[in-house]
Amino acid sequence: MRRFIVSCLVGLSLALSPLQGALAQTARRADQIRLEPQRPGLTDVYVLSFGLWGPQSVFESEAKGAARVLERQFDAKGRSIVRFNTKRHSGATPRSLLAAAEAAGRALDPAEDVVVLVLTSHGAPEGIGLVAGREARLVTPGDVRMLLDESRAQHRVVIVSACYSGVFAEELADERTLVITAAAADKPSFGCRDGAAWTYFGDAFFNRALRDEARLDAAFDKARGLVTQREKREGFDPSNPQMAGGAQVLERLKEACGAAPAQQAACRCARTAVC
Template structure:
């Protein structure tokens, strides 16, 4: 199933209020966040994972599963925040996203630690959709840049599982920001059936490749092959997942793996 609802999102783009406009609002309504403290002299990874599209449960499932696997593979136990929207619950509102980023910013060491931000939803060429109850809006690359900056982390990983998500790689990738996306900026991705556990990309990257290899770049290359094979087998035009930037982030993550010999997955 095609993962985009393009025409709906075009209307959303015209009518929605940007997430950035919510960042000045109080986060008092957000759930409190508990994160394990930063360990001086050690690179800690903090994970923020959000399922943004409430009407379909696959995005809740993917946000949960992605955080669980990343936490295990990157040694981030106790350092993850997972929120999602459902048909009945608005758990990943713009205010919640900002509050989670602020919580990470209060806890981590900006120069030493790494933030991993995961977003899963439907996408459009201009960004990724957020539906939380009656609140509908488009999350743009500029909004995500502001979220990443709110965490204060100098080294960041952004993983976006959505149609046309390559726009985030094009706009946000640099040496200190690794961006991984489910599709190119001009391509849809697939697998958004309500009730599914993973999208096609989420299954290939998180559920298969990352379980066997904690190196994000290596896991991505494996996942790209897996998802392309599946799409061709099922008659879809390949989504062409993207990876960009992050040379300094990967160096830091890989060095952490080498130092911590107990983590055999590294």
């Protein structure tokens, strides 16, 4: 099993065309997507969740599941966009990614709100793959920076569930950009099985840790332990999930937590260390 998972990544970056050219050629008003407007005086969270690798259904499932959990934890219903590719459907294309980022940019307050970008796919040391029908692209940290800039949000969260995804933490993290990745820049991650509901990291972070702990840093610490335990139990080398940057974002998310009564319970008094 380990040999199969690793072998599916060999040569990935060489087989895919760069995404940036496709983004640059995309019409600026590609698709009109309507999101709930931001609420003045509150920190609203906008979620963009993309399952990029069409040939395997686990990435569709993970993109959908991640968005559901994030919506519940951050009161983001009506402020989320989920796009994915499947064997027969191409929903997460360069055009639709850019359109989603632009839609968030039209709805949010750049200084007040937070955008959360979730990407799940196969990865390579240079980035992650986007396969939509016959279109195959490599999504690099530079491409992700472009999408974040299109959203206009000054406070951003990037969560990448893919092999070698630590490259995104290395290149994008700063005080206003929190980056969480399934693996270090030189490590594969595991669980990309067709038909599975989650990858190993997606299950640990979204499906288990984040359901009970809305503080992203605390949820990450719990998920990293769960992933490491599972990998050791199944004989894999540790993927070493990463979290970097985001000091100002985490403070902003504390303000978002508790904006609605139901959210106060979900966030478990995240404004302080204890309830």
